Amino acid sequence: MILYGEANPAPNPRRVRIFIAEKGIDLPETRVNLRQREHKAPEHLARNSLGQVPTLVLDDGEAISETVSICRYLEALHPANPLFGTTALEQARIDMWIRRVEFQLMTPVGMFWRHAHPLTAALLTQFKDFGESNRDLYARACKWLDRDLGDGRSHLAGEAFSMADIAALTTIDFATFTGLEMPEDVANLRAWHARVSARPSAAA
């Protein structure tokens, strides 16, 4: 199989790289250069009609896209060191937290990047006032997450590091890259961020 991805700071390819590092899977990333628009070239559109990375192409040519779906598939092939949980309840909790991170945290970051960031302005029509309004949504989402972590658990979905932590770490780091900082008064969230950033996989 071939994993098509991209270098930092794109958050989705990094999610897969961290996942692979945590699992100890040997799957090097074949880089698709987004700045040179290689993801919109016919060769890549044949793999993914939306022109996205990451995309995982299997040996028979079938392509799986969507970061979480790729990781879920790799987890099924390599069940050791589970990052999606093992019991039905653990799996539901982790799935819920992945989705909460995506909808509450990543959506405003993505909308800020799409509609307010100067790098994107060069490529696409922006609704800048809307884009800027996502600064506040991101800050509020960080505060909500900080309050929720106030129960003292070490990771988003409980005591075990999981795919939900990967989703949140990469979102927050990408937010910082775009110019969205975590608010000052989120001690629980900052402690969690320091904890997951200290893992060797975070360098991926």
Added chain:
Amino acid sequence: MILYGEANPAPNPRRVRIFIAEKGIDLPETRVNLRQREHKAPEHLARNSLGQVPTLVLDDGEAISETVSICRYLEALHPANPLFGTTALEQARIDMWIRRVEFQLMTPVGMFWRHAHPLTAALLTQFKDFGESNRDLYARACKWLDRDLGDGRSHLAGEAFSMADIAALTTIDFATFTGLEMPEDVANLRAWHARVSARPSAAA
């Protein structure tokens, strides 16, 4: 366990109702009245700090939210008639299609509802130009999906009806409710929509 939901047209509670109808699970919905803001009352916020429905409260009091996570949990308890696939590859395909529906189709519908619909204008500050721009994004997403269905498969993730079809059906029906119609020239998508709408579960 208690499933908290809401009547039509809210798409997420309907997703769970269709899932339950397809699986033949006996789990009546306890309605939370969104128009009377019952989802933001302390009683419901204790179940879900984001004040969302649906939320599934287990017998020990733990609450699982996020529609897809709730359905995934119910599927683990009731594996017969699988709607998330059984092999690793089927599960990855279905997961990918759920996510594509959510990010490509539901995001513009949700943003249109949030930022351009008169019912929402009464409750929240809108960025109307941005909201209106989602009409075109929704139409383009429908056309992309129509082209992708051009390979002749009967359902989104292959020949079997799955959670991805539930996600798309409820998204398109909610879009219609908000005033976003499917474009005219999407014959494959319209045929798929007629096919899944004809299932008894679609009445849920």
